[in-house]
Amino acid sequence: MRRYGHGLVLGKFYPPHAGHHHLVRTAQDQCERLTVLVCAASVESVPLADRVAWMREAHPGAEVVGAVDDVPVDLHDPAVWEAHMAIFRAAVPGPVDAVFTSEAYGTELARRFGAEEVCVDPARTLFPVSGTAVRADPTGCWDFLGPAVRACLARRVVVLGAESTGTTTLSRALAAHYRRRGGVWAATGWVAEYGRRYSEEKVAAARAADPAATWADISFTSEEFPVIARRQDADEERAARLGSPVLFCDTDSFATGIWHERYTGGRSEEVEEIASLTRRDLYLLTDHADVPFEDDGLRDGPHLRPWMTGRFREELERTGRRFLLVRGGREERLAAAVRAVDELLAEGRHFADPLPETR
Numbered sequence: 001m002r003r004y005g006h007g008l009v010l011g012k013f014y015p016p017h018a019g020h021h022h023l024v025r026t027a028q029d030q031c032e033r034l035t036v037l038v039c040a041a042s043v044e045s046v047p048l049a050d051r052v053a054w055m056r057e058a059h060p061g062a063e064v065v066g067a068v069d070d071v072p073v074d075l076h077d078p079a080v081w082e083a084h085m086a087i088f089r090a091a092v093p094g095p096v097d098a099v100f101t102s103e104a105y106g107t108e109l110a111r112r113f114g115a116e117e118v119c120v121d122p123a124r125t126l127f128p129v130s131g132t133a134v135r136a137d138p139t140g141c142w143d144f145l146g147p148a149v150r151a152c153l154a155r156r157v158v159v160l161g162a163e164s165t166g167t168t169t170l171s172r173a174l175a176a177h178y179r180r181r182g183g184v185w186a187a188t189g190w191v192a193e194y195g196r197r198y199s200e201e202k203v204a205a206a207r208a209a210d211p212a213a214t215w216a217d218i219s220f221t222s223e224e225f226p227v228i229a230r231r232q233d234a235d236e237e238r239a240a241r242l243g244s245p246v247l248f249c250d251t252d253s254f255a256t257g258i259w260h261e262r263y264t265g266g267r268s269e270e271v272e273e274i275a276s277l278t279r280r281d282l283y284l285l286t287d288h289a290d291v292p293f294e295d296d297g298l299r300d301g302p303h304l305r306p307w308m309t310g311r312f313r314e315e316l317e318r319t320g321r322r323f324l325l326v327r328g329g330r331e332e333r334l335a336a337a338v339r340a341v342d343e344l345l346a347e348g349r350h351f352a353d354p355l356p357e358t359r
Contacts, residue, residue: 001030004116005097006033006034007031009035010099010101014351015131019129020131030100035096036065038067051066098116099117100118103122104122139184158248159250159283160252161308187244191232192235220263225264228256249280257275285316289327290329
């Protein structure tokens with residue numbers, strides 16, 4: 001196998017998939033140094049910075065750079081080629097020894113770089129997938145997507161509500177329901193409420209000091225809630241990277257902001273900023289009216305539940321989040337939630353079209 005000094009892989013990676021990663025790994029194996037150039041047009045709906053970050057994560061041994069390329073696509077026009085090459089050379093200014101590609105334009109691209117063309121699986125027999133196919137049907141191409149792209153594309157469904165309103169029961173039941181569908185859905189994830197574990201640890205610490213300590217002896221400070229929110233989001237992100245096209249969460253950092261209000265009497269700008277960093281697609285608010293209150297040793301009592309339900313609803317409406325209030329018994333709630341999630345999934349993911357190619 002021939003070795004090259006400096007290799008180049010160029011593409012949109014809109015979004016990256018297994019075929020792209022195979023191309024990069026093949027090039028890395030044959031080059032002393034490899035540059036991956038990610039080119040994105042302004043009309044495309046996945047930011048260039050995200051694609052660069054995803055490729056850097058997947059290929060830490062390569063130098064990944066990005067460039068905005070809004071030049072029309074016409075492989076038969078020398079002037080258009082020159083305009084593209086000006087962008088490519090600005091991003092990759094040094095000499096290139098080999099251009100690795102699976103595309104028909106690879107021959108001309110290599111010629112213009114004064115490099116050797118190395119064609120890698122142009123028929124896509126090893127990984128029968130393309131960026132066009134992924135954009136058209138992410139779920140159908142799920143097995144070809146890496147963790148970072150899965151985390152971006154997974155639909156995130158959050159179940160939230162007041163104490164003892166069945167959030168854990170419903171979120172677990174939803175995850176189990178979708179796992180039973182098999183295929184890519186078998187990996188459907190569920191994210192536990194970190195705030196509960198945090199509370200259990202606070203009680204345990206209090207009882208280590210005083211065996212008679214109870215939940216009534218526990219207090220929270222404002223500084224604790226950003227810790228809880230960040231950990232909740234980290235657990236969610238980890239699960240989204242490993243799971244199916246849908247993820248179910250028993251609360252999230254947005255809900256943590258309401259709990260901050262409950263325990264401290266005011267809002268937390270820091271928690272709200274944390275919550276704004278992660279996109280969620282659907283909230284399921286569990287109503288308190290149909291669920292008897294059960295005291296598990298970490299709850300304050302039924303008198304606060306109507307207020308909490310109201311505050312969750314008010315903030316969901318105020319911030320424009322998509323949500324459904326679920327009522328009734330367990331089976332009724334699950335059925336309503338599944339209908340809402342199926343409706344969300346049926347909408348699909350919508351990518352802006354790349355610049356058209358002149359034929």
